[in-house]
Amino acid sequence: MKELVEYIARSITSQPDEVRVTEEEDEDGRVILRLEVAPEDKGKVIGRQG
Template identity: 60%
Template sequence: MMKELIEYIAKSLVDDPDSVQVTEVEGEQTSVLELKVAKEDLGKVIGKQGRTARAMRTILGAASTKARKRAVLEILE
């Protein structure tokens, strides 16, 4: 569920939605979501002073609290 959420948000932000990839690495108590976008779309996902990335992490935090599992978002270059 969280993977799809991040994928949906990222695809809405970028110019090249086909290049959006979200990989979920599941641990016992924490899931790491790795977000990869086209190089030219990296700025759109991070946002000014990291605001967009912070907002995505906040939404992910709320969703993971509901799912009772910790999730971390990593944006790969």
């Protein structure tokens, strides 16, 4: 799933080299994916301008 999120994020951002996806597990065993992008790409990722 991490690779899919990274692929999609790199496809829609103007600075794909700034995309970072980290995977964590919480105390209940759930997997949390954290996505970081360049500030100017945040709107595209969350839906505005994208």
